[in-house]
Amino acid sequence: MRYTVNTDAGECPSCGAAFQGKYCRNCGEKVFHPSDLGLKKFTSQTVDIFTHFDSKFLRSLKYLMLKPGFLVKAYITGNRVKYAKPMQVFVLANVLFYFVTHILGITDYSPNFGDHYYFGLSGYWIFQWTEGFDNYIASAIDQLGAWKQHQLHLSDKQFYYTFFENSWIYSKTFIILLIPLFSVATWVAYIRRFKYFGEAVIFVVYFLSFQLITFCVITLILNGFNVNIYQPFNWLFFKTPVYHVTNIFFNNSFEFQNLLLWFPYLYFAIQRVYKGHPLLTVIITFLLSKVLFFLTFGVYKKLLIVLTILLMHHV
Template sequence: MTCQTCGNPHQENFCPSCGEKRYDPHSLSLKHMLEESLETFTHADHNFLRTLHAVLLRPGELPAEYVAGRRIRYMKPLGFFLLINLLFFLLTSSNAFNQPLDSFLNYTPYITFGTNKTVDHRLAERHETLDEFTPRFNTAMASSSKGFLVLLIPLYALVFNLLFIRTRRSFIEHLVFATYFVAFMLLFMLLEKLLIAVPFMALFGQQGWVSYGDRLVTLIGLLSLAIYLFLAFRRFYQTGVVWSLLTATLSSLTLAAIVVAYRMMLFYKIVLTSH
């Protein structure tokens, strides 16, 4: 039978030239369409669960499999990240990447970057009061803090490229590793929020969270990310124990600097482009 897509005359169940499935006139039925949709959903669902299991419990395996060319059993890096980012957006109203305008105007390290002067100039230029601008800024920050998380991927890829320059891996390989790692980081923050932060605030209130809970979660987070990266570096970059431990600790500690840099980027984006 001739392939309907490329015209190859030797099509069997699937065309050997383009991969198109053999045409069946009965495929244009509601029953067949429902069966095909269910098959597609089930396949995607299995791939997602398999990818989720690997990224949570087998650090470094997914990027190692991807760069080795074994990709069919898992979701692609960017697609998986975008799906996790969507879940992160839907299930969290506040996150570590979001800060209100008050924090930028009153606390270090933000004020050292001239945040007060920038806001004053913007208010004078547009004849607006701080009370009028604050709620619009906070709304934009809450939205943008999740929408631009993809920018964390090249930032971390650059960090990994510098730390493992002797491994002679290409920047794309570092980018693949960073994509799966940032997806894990969002998953971890989401689980940390739902399983630790929410119950803690329910038991001890907002004041208890500010006094003790926030620092506890930050400590647990940094330690957990360091352990995860240690295992991931060992598997993906195949580095020794000592170097993996040092780079994992350094990478975990750079999270604070990267988060501050990300917040400042959003601050200037919102202040300078808002109308």
């Protein structure tokens, strides 16, 4: 049985409103013609979708990497048509992150069981008094792991292997949890500049996209091409007398390596969007960078360990 194609261009088939021109003013539906079902038209539309999408993404990628804050400013001021949406950029960055880490088998964002002993709040000299709390959290995670190991009837070796195989999978999905964590911290840091909390979310989504893409690029350089681009910085700031100054601002070289990229990007992004006092912005942004580092490796990774234990199954 063949269906009947309604070729009446006077009435919108979606909402019933009268057409005025090529599009329905009520719902945006386009006037339909039988020729739209032809192979030529279908091919043309398919090519247009991909080329239009690619141009949007490539344009967005250029501004994301080379002009910190440009996409944020464009989005919150309503200049959106020419660029990919924030979550589209994030999803594509996450896809790139997935493939690079899958191919190289390396990621700082997938924890081993035991990583919950590192990057505690007491690691910062101003919060050394929280050591008891850090120990309590670590002990609680150990107990949760022991319960899961007993439930699955696994040896120690089997448990560690199974845990990592599961966390390797979950880390690609749960990385989205960094968005609310970062958004709250960023909103608090720049509370006088953000009019709406949603602005902080948009800011963070683009920053996380930058973070994932730069991680992929650096991981490829470090492990794919075996070039240690951090070596000169590590030598200068941690192997010379400069270390005494470096140690005041950074806990370790790993934190330094991450903030080496995060801090300048955040600074230029916030300045491009809101144009605050340069010195005050430097101070706030540096502190925010350290908070985001702690949220990533001191909070998110522990949260991921807990979620992995609760969701893990024998591989």
